[in-house]
Amino acid sequence: MTWTLLHSACEHLDAKSIYDRCKLGTNEPLEHDDHGSTPLHILAWGNPDPQLLQALVASCPVAVSDKDVHGDTALHVACSFPETTVKVVKVLLDACPTSVSMTNKEGLMPLHMACRFAPNNEAVIGYLIDAYPCALRSRIKMGSPAPFRKRTSLRNKPGDHFVSREVGATDFVEARFRTITAQVRDGAYPLHMAIKAGAPTSVLEMMLKEADDVMYMMDKFGQTPLHVAMATQAEDGVIEMLVENGGMKAVLAKDKSENLPIHLAAIHGCSVRAAKGLLQKCLPSIHEKNAAGLTIMDLALESGKCGEDVLRLFEITKDETQEEDEKKE
Template sequence: MVDLLLEWRPALAEQVDGSGSSPLHIASSDGDSDVVRAILRAAPPRTVYKKDSGGLSALFVAARMGHHRVVNEILEWCPDAAELRDDNGGTFVHAAAKEKSDSFAKEKHRHSVVSLAIENPMLRGLLDVQDKDGNTPLHLAVAAGAPRVVDELLRKGKVRADILNNDGRTALDLAAGSTSFFTTVKLVVMLVGFGAQLRPQRQDHLKLWSGHDSIAKDIERTSDSLAVVAVLIATAALAAGFNVPGGYGEKTGEANLEDRLVFKGFLVLDISAVAASVVAVILLVYGKASRSAGSWKSFAAALQCMWASLICLMLAFYAVLDAVTTTKAVYRYGFPVIFACIVVLSIFIMSRIEPVRTSLTVWRFMCHRAKSSRQTGWRFMCQQRCHLKGWHAVQRQFPLAGAYVLNLCLFTATYVLIGIVGFVGISWLEQLQRMF
């Protein structure tokens, strides 16, 4: 239909409405690449460069909405359109980076537009361009709270993270304006991991992250629910301890399976689950009552204990199956099912709390303070001193970022050590029992 209309009257492609929007603007906003292609075939090249009353061309509209196919279509027809600027001096990469996303899907679409510029050698020069305010696409992506876009710019785009805007702020400075804890942690981990630093300023003028106070309130609210969960875990573990598999002897009152190594493993796991859950309750109560800087540490330690108690409880259930059955069905079905439950639970939790998409970035963040160089002499010492000063400033402004990453590493280590090693250990206990 669009082809027929434009064939009948080609001038329709250049007409604008009250806001200065042409049909190309409308089609770019909708993300309809077929209509955009039809308009580009019929309209003169100047249509691509036409701006609406807001100073945006169709390329900028498509970039803002995250329609990477439309952006690619326009650039294929008019490669010079990539040099267009809006009224603030920004490129279409700025337009894609600065839009705030209220959903993961929208951020993913805008991330695709940025990826388009990164993958095209002719467009990579736009990645570090500054607008009239001195902001690069990285500045705007951080201010918009878009971790995926920031990760793409840093990891694949290799953009500079040390550029100052006209206000004298780096991209890391703008991360302090985010109100979401997880978004802030993601931004700080990625930026610091790629060498970003805070602007030079007096240390007594440093301001804590704006959402720091809200975290204390969130911890206080969450502690009540987590304490109930920890008590339930302790109750389940205690019940399993009193109702041991195989029952008790009628005369001695001792457990019938006390000589089995797997049964002893069950007791160790069950006791560990009870102890860890009780410690978690104590830490949660202490953290809520203290209302001090230590409340975050108590809360994080309580989460670690709860996670360990859950893993121990699931391993204890597997040990019970191994102790009371003599068939190989427990290895064929019980092991995969329980292990799959732990893996699914871990993946679900990690997808919600993982700060970055690659473990390499986390490693770079953790090693940032211990950064080394082969240089020697006074020059190296001066560089190290400046580096440590910058790291200390980051710790003061974002005190929870480093603690969060450390606890995430402990969380992963707990899963590997208790989960995987525990399953293998229980299987070996049964084999040792049969050998001796």
């Protein structure tokens, strides 16, 4: 494994050196550093000039499908960068259309990477979905994480890439490992990942428009996207959109601990607007107990995460539904 002059030129975005070395016709574009990265992996990170990327791809098209020690292709790397453009993604996909469905060692496709690390990049996420809609229904395998070599310095040295292009890149790489490892354990889908990462409503709507059934798909813990939204205290607009799309089926879905989404709202806290939206779909759910035998009110009081207005809503709903039940009897 060798850190070449082309690796260095790609890291420093030295266009002249990249063009010159591409013309040499050597195997340099296929050389791997000690993290298994080719020069193309290096260049793909950081939203490079599409023409520069095209020149490197044209010099060695097979490098587009090459994988590093994590099993990432250059497309995985590009989609991990929040400001990556469609033009960059298009260059890589045009050279290797199948790279959009390639998985790394954690079972992640480029769409998973974009949803986790670039949740606001609607253009790129949409482009990836158009290229391979099946990725929306792809669940991360729940296996062991890929090998990881911690980078300890922001100063670049052979084989220690993604560190000098931007300040904090080392932090990004380490955070990427931690968050992806956690979500490998979760067995999440792209929609789950996008919600956890704080994707806007427009991105989530786009994903559901292409595959509305993912609204009911569950991760390792039996949690649907609505469960995830409540557990991560998503914005009210996101919660309302999920409730509207999922209907009563989503509101009454139980995870492996028999928690409804409203149980998780009580545990983690939510706005009165979000709580109303959930309860309006099914008022009797206020009395539902989870596997531990706790109701929404029990959990809200125990967690201390809900405001007075939410507690009051829970109490009023509980009393009103109880009165209705008594009248029926």
